[in-house]
Amino acid sequence: MIGPFEANGSAHTTKKVSVVFVLGGPGSGKGTQCANIVEHFGYTHLSAGDLLRAEIKSGSENGTMIQNMIKEGKIVPSEVTIKLLQRAIEENGNDKFLIDGFPRNEENRAAFEAVTGIEPEFVLFFDCSEEEMERRLLCRNQGREDDNIETIRKRFKVYMESSLPVIEYYNAKGKVKKIDAARPVGEVFEAVKAVFTPPSDKVKAASWSFKWND
């Protein structure tokens, strides 16, 4: 559903957008698969974590607070993250967005809905074991301050306690498309493609392959 979008708290609803939330534990492959989805399906990728890291680098007044929270594996207050997401949506000409790593707790979810009125089309959920996610994070090599074993453990705890309930919330509304994310990147993307391909195109693809095999 496309909801009304309040640009900055005073100006009113101008932009109609379609949003997919991309959720899953740290290291489940959200960023990797979002890059593939952008290439194939024309979405714009907004990673909440990337926006927060850019905010630290920009020297904003919230920078130190954000940096400390990320180092501790904690979730930054919604107000900060939602402002960054709103601005990114507004500044972009596209009307289709993948919002990666958000909402990460109930506060994120409820505040985003209240402020923007946006309901996600669906939630893409990358399901992966902690063991595999830990392995991936420890060799991610992006120089992130939170990819060390101590912070990783804290992030897993926050994920279990605060993020999974959000996924449960959307699951109860029938909005979750769950993907087995423990497989190799290409296989995961095959499953992702099936979610984004409209049913009519799937029929076309099947009949083409039938003709070729004929």
Ligand SMILES: Nc1ncnc2c1ncn2[C@@H]1O[C@H](COP(=O)(O)OP(=O)(O)O)[C@@H](O)[C@H]1O
């Ligand atoms: N399916 C996969 N199999 C193995 N490694 C993967 C897979 N998907 C992503 N990775 C690697 O795991 C790390 C974490 O992936 P990333 O996309 O950053 O996850 P997230 O955004 O969910 O934390 C990266 O180094 C990435 O290259």
Ligand SMILES: Nc1ccn([C@H]2C[C@H](O)[C@@H](COP(=O)(O)OP(=O)(O)O)O2)c(=O)n1
């Ligand atoms: N909605 C969000 C998303 C991320 N953050 C903070 C806290 C998270 O541990 C870090 C990193 O998030 P990011 O999505 O980049 O991390 P992963 O890709 O899942 O490994 O950013 C947040 O406070 N609120």
Ligand SMILES: [Mg+2]
């Ligand atoms: Mg990521």
